Amino acid sequence: MRRIAAHYLFPVVGKPLHRGFVTLNDENTIVETGVLQDETESTEFYNGILVPGFVNAHVHLELSHLKDTCTPHTGLSGFIRQMNSPARYRTPAAGRSAAMLAADREMQAEGIVAAGDVCNTAESFAVKQGSPIFYHSFIELAGLEKAAGEKKRQVACLLAAGVQSMGLTASITPHAAYSMSDPLLAAAFAAANEAGIVSVHNQESEEENELFLSGSGALSELFAGNGYPLPPVTGAHSIYRLLPYIEPQTRTLFVHNVTTTGEDYEAATSRLPYLTWVLCPASNLHISRRLPPADLFYKRNAPVAIGTDSLASNSRLSMIEELKTLHKHFPQIPLPALLQWATLNGARALNKEREFGSLCVGKRPGIVLIENIDFSNMQLTSDSKVTLLAGTDGHAIIS
Numbered sequence: 001m002r003r004i005a006a007h008y009l010f011p012v013v014g015k016p017l018h019r020g021f022v023t024l025n026d027e028n029t030i031v032e033t034g035v036l037q038d039e040t041e042s043t044e045f046y047n048g049i050l051v052p053g054f055v056n057a058h059v060h061l062e063l064s065h066l067k068d069t070c071t072p073h074t075g076l077s078g079f080i081r082q083m084n085s086p087a088r089y090r091t092p093a094a095g096r097s098a099a100m101l102a103a104d105r106e107m108q109a110e111g112i113v114a115a116g117d118v119c120n121t122a123e124s125f126a127v128k129q130g131s132p133i134f135y136h137s138f139i140e141l142a143g144l145e146k147a148a149g150e151k152k153r154q155v156a157c158l159l160a161a162g163v164q165s166m167g168l169t170a171s172i173t174p175h176a177a178y179s180m181s182d183p184l185l186a187a188a189f190a191a192a193n194e195a196g197i198v199s200v201h202n203q204e205s206e207e208e209n210e211l212f213l214s215g216s217g218a219l220s221e222l223f224a225g226n227g228y229p230l231p232p233v234t235g236a237h238s239i240y241r242l243l244p245y246i247e248p249q250t251r252t253l254f255v256h257n258v259t260t261t262g263e264d265y266e267a268a269t270s271r272l273p274y275l276t277w278v279l280c281p282a283s284n285l286h287i288s289r290r291l292p293p294a295d296l297f298y299k300r301n302a303p304v305a306i307g308t309d310s311l312a313s314n315s316r317l318s319m320i321e322e323l324k325t326l327h328k329h330f331p332q333i334p335l336p337a338l339l340q341w342a343t344l345n346g347a348r349a350l351n352k353e354r355e356f357g358s359l360c361v362g363k364r365p366g367i368v369l370i371e372n373i374d375f376s377n378m379q380l381t382s383d384s385k386v387t388l389l390a391g392t393d394g395h396a397i398i399s
């Protein structure tokens with residue numbers, strides 16, 4: 001048994017507790033929470049706040065070797081150009097594996113206990129199998145050329161079966177509205193609806209809306225230059241190409257949402273009761289120097305989760321750094337809301353809320369300490385940092 005206490009405990013479900021504590025059994029399952037009456041010798045007391053382990057709702061582990069290799073601020077089409085360049089494949093397999101291992105270790109050290117990881121290959125599976133982090137693998141389908149669609153679908157099915165045979169959860173998912181033919185989009189969403197979960201890149205840039213509104217812009221030029229057919233011009237924002245494919249009961253993660261408007265939000269919300277809006281602010285700043293409208297989502301009490309995206313467009317895989325970025329640009333969003341976005345909402349999006357996301361009796365969510373808090377305003381500071389005090393597997397934490 002361990003009793004861990006701090007100046008404040010943020011259970012996420014319920015109000016923050018001044019001098020709150022959690023008691024853990026030997027497997028790190030929470031057996032009690034409360035307010036500290038008397039500090040006994042056996043109580044571990046920390047200067048900071050206690051929160052559940054973080055859930056990184058969007059990452060691409062297999063792009064970890066691209067850290068510091070992509071030129072920033074090139075816009076989405078510029079980023080896609082860099083992703084498709086031969087430089088991406090120059091690192092040998094051993095180097096790519098080492099980079100993924102280091103990325104997984106960084107996430108552990110940053111208090112991340114669960115992640116939604118997008119994959120195009122089998123390269124990340126072994127790292128995930130050996131990690132205490134819970135990973136759901138989203139096997140991604142993308143392609144505008146109709147001829148290659150069926151072959152890609154078959155490969156994705158094999159990848160999903162492969163990762164599932166290793167004891168990990170996985171499902172097939174579409175990449176984005178702008179990068180897929182009609183048949184491939186239909187096949188990917190059919191598989192995702194059957195699995196009950198989908199994670200799709202949505203409205204990451206203005207270029208995407210432009211493509212669907214008028215068939216012009218930087219994405220259109222990129223695709224035409226590569227000889228790809230363009231997706232249909234619909235005269236509406238890109239999100240409307242996705243909505244008809246998604247069954248209402250499917251847990252849906254819309255990722256990025258940089259150009260989502262109030263009207264787009266209402267249209268999606270009215271159709272999809274299990275929708276989570278995943279924000280990746282540091283990645284958006286890196287690629288296009290823009291931020292998602294976090295205030296729009298906050299004002300509507302929307303279910304928001306947070307992702308780091310990959311090291312190709314971010315220098316860290318750290319949820320606290322994402323929260324600092326949001327706090328800097330949206331200081332009106334209070335800390336309890338940001339913490340819920342980074343924990344419980346991500347757990348719900350990945351269908352893991354019974355285990356992770358809040359400090360409740362019976363859960364084993366991981367216990368995270370955040371130090372260097374501005375207690376008078378109850379806000380993060382630029383020096384706020386994270387320590388995972390108790391993991392989700394009952395093992396001691398190795399620092």
Ligand SMILES: [Zn+2]
Pocket residue numbers: 058059060118201255309310
């Ligand atoms: Zn992504």
